[in-house]
Amino acid sequence: MPQIRNEALLRKIGERVKSLRIDANLTQEEFYNDTGIHIGRIETATSNISVSTLDAICKYFKIGLDQFFKSL
Numbered sequence: 001m002p003q004i005r006n007e008a009l010l011r012k013i014g015e016r017v018k019s020l021r022i023d024a025n026l027t028q029e030e031f032y033n034d035t036g037i038h039i040g041r042i043e044t045a046t047s048n049i050s051v052s053t054l055d056a057i058c059k060y061f062k063i064g065l066d067q068f069f070k071s072l
Contacts, residue, residue, distance in 0.1 A: 003048060004048075005048050007045065009072075010045035010047075010048065011045045012072045013042065013045075013049060013054070013072070014042055014043045014044060014045045015043075016068060016071060016072060017039060017042050017043055018039075020057075020061045020063075021039060021043075024061065028040045028043075031060075034060065035056065035057075035060055037053060037057065039057075042057075054068070
């Protein structure tokens with residue numbers, strides 16, 4: 001079964017993640033060092049992010065998934 005990709009949604013998620021990172025005044029490298037997550041792939045929508053990874057990102061920024069998706 002081929003992997004399902006919603007390019008528009010992935011771009012919106014990437015933009016939201018990037019906004020959170022910038023608001024926290026973090027570089028991609030600092031975020032990676034703290035979490036082990038390659039956020040650059042997410043921010044550029046080249047990676048099909050898992051729900052578990054998105055949950056870890058939300059926990060890092062101390063927001064819930066509902067709050068994350070509210071601004072999409």
